[in-house]
Amino acid sequence: MDERRWDDFERRMRDLRSLRAAAALLSWDQETCLPRKASDARGRQAAALEAVIHERLCSPALADLIAELEAETLSAERAAQVRLLAREVRRANRLSAAWVRALAEAQSAGLLAWREARAQRSFAPFAPRLRALVALRREQAAALADGGEAYDALLAIYEPGARLAALRPLFGRIVPELRKLSDAIAETGKSRPNAFGGRFDLDKQWDLSLALVRAMGFDLEASRLDRSAHPFSTGLDPTDVRLTNRFREDDPRPAIFGALHECGHGLYEQGFGAAIAGTCAGEAASFGLHESQSRLWENLVGRSRPFWDAFFPELSSRFPDALAGWDATRFHAAVNEVRPSPIRVEADEVTYNLHIALRLEVEAELVGGDLDVADLPGAWSDATRRLLGFTPRNDAEGVLQDIHWAWGELGYFPTYTIGNLYAASILAAAERALPGLWEAVGRGELLPLREWLRAKIHAPGHLRDAEETVRAATGEGLTEAPFLDYLWQKYGALYGVGR
Ligand SMILES: [Zn+2]
Incomplete structure (x- = not known):
């Protein structure tokens, strides 16, 4: 192979990655520091940048390079880069520049209308904007689906390889188990709120956040911490x-x-191998796998008893007045309360995935054309009653609670459940590989786990698709058993209920 052809490919690929990073920086800025009046201007800037990226992806010279390289024998790293950029190029070529611009504009308008509607707790002002976004996504799905299920084409953007035909039976298996566990917990009458009495100084909470991420081995010289209405990374x-x-x-x-x-x-994001950083393979293998990493630390480690044995003394030394009378046992119970909530982001580990089951059901019908936007609030309330056992008091607590649809993200929600399931499988594999894992966590030593995750999950980036990476690390693909075992074991013990 002519090495200059590879160099040409690599330059184009790295430029595209840099343009995507610039687009991500614009949206980071929008969520953290953008002046209120600047949102229209920011919408135009984002749309212009998306148009440039689309144009570059659709360049005939890039298509020629890819065709040439696909015929060559390449190293695993190079082959992955070609495969991943080829996938992006194929997707881009099926959509017009006008569609890309229309989506970017509809997203800005959608976000604005959603904020307004949420403030009024009424779906009606958001409905026309959502209708436009759904139409654009259905157009995209039709262009990408190759005759398959429209919803799968959207799902594949976030979770390559995932299928509605596999997710529906998966939820069919986990929903009854989650209902059974949450009903059993409710019957014990032990799920009381564990309110705090005192004040927790905000500067000290900031310092605590930094101390926690430092303990996890996060490189603070390659990062920033800022405030936003909803945390994100x-x-x-x-x-x-x-x-x-x-x-x-x-x-x-x-x-x-x-x-x-x-x-x-x-x-x-900090753990991609040096050889693939800045290339198409130097990215998360899927949104579900990304979410598995956040949930693993937040829930499986961060809500565990060994973690609070290690960190409660530090916590109470930072807030001695507010936590007077508290100990690790009480705090551990307070971070593991199970109480069905109408709001997904406030849900506990047991009921969280019921919220996702609801969203999958509703949005698959929306994309498939079986549900009209106007009927969405009603469908949402029905599904909430069926899955969670109550009715949302208003649209802000119901159909308007999530930002995803405001931004036109349809097909994203299942990645949260996929992340929860992967997290449990991955942690179970880490326990087998690191016999002293929980003793180390109990001493506040989190680095052995981070090192194992880095080697097995982070460093490979997108060299393989998510399920293959998980299978290589754990011996199994997407499966619910480790997650359900984890829930029953932990909450069974906390609440004294049996499977
Ligand atoms: Zn997350």
């Missing part, structure tokens, strides 16, 4: 990974679990 490069967090003066839990969750994402 953005990886621009392994040397520039940005986390945000939120803080409440009356409750330290949002800041603690926000930091653990976002840092779990951040460690993945």
Whole structure:
């Protein structure tokens, strides 16, 4: 092979990655520091940048290079880069520049209308914007589906290889188990709120967030921490990974679990192998696998008893007045309360995936054309009653609670459940590989786990698809058994209920 052809490919690929990072920086800025009046201008900037990326992806010279390289025998790293960029190029070529611009504009308008509608607690002002977004996504799905299920074409953007035909039976198996466990817990009458009495100084919570992510081995010289209304993380490069967090003066839990969750994402972004960083393979293998890393740290480690044996003394030394009378046992119980909530982001580990089952059901019908946007609030309420056992009091607590549809993200929600299932499988494999894992966590030593995750999950990036990476690390693909075992074991013991 003519090495100059590879160099040409690599330059184009790295430029595309850099343009994507610039687009991600624009949206990070929008969520953290953009002046209120600048949202229209930002919408135009984002649309212009998306148009440039689309144009470059659709360049005939790039298509020729890819065709040439696909015929060559390449190293695993190079083959993955060609395969992944080829996938992006194929997707881009099936959509017009006008569609790309229309989507970017509909996203800005959707976000604005959603914020307004949510403030009014009424779906109606958002409905026309959502209708436009659904139409654009259905157009995209039709262009990408190759005659298959439209919803799968959207799902594949976030979770390559996932299928509605596999997810429906998967939820069919986990939903009854989750209902059974949450009903058993409710019957014990032990699920009382564990309120805090004192004030938790915000600066000290900021310092605590930094101490926690440092203990996880997060490189603070290759990152930033900022405040935002909803915590999120953005990886621009392994040397520039940005986390945000939120803080409440009356409750330290949002800041603690926000930091653990976002840092779990951040460690993945910092951990891509040096040989693939900055290339198409130097990215998460899927959104579900990304979410597995955040959930693993937030829930499986961060809500475990050994973790609080190690970190409660530090917590109470930072907030001695607010936590007077508290100990590790009580705090551990307080971070593992099971109480069905109408709000997904406030849900506990047991009921969380019921919220996702609801969203999958509703959005698959929306994309498939079986449900009209106008009927969405009703369908949402029905599904909430059926799955969670109550009716949302208003649209803000129901159909308007998530930002995803406002941004036109349809097919994203299942990645949360996939992440929860992968997290349990991955942690079970880590326990087998590291026999002293929980003793180390109990001493506050989190680095052995991070090192194992880095080697097995982070460093390979997207060299393989997510399920293959998980199978290589754990011996099994996407499966619910380790997750359900984990829930029954932990909450069975906490609440005294049996399977
Ligand atoms: Zn997350």
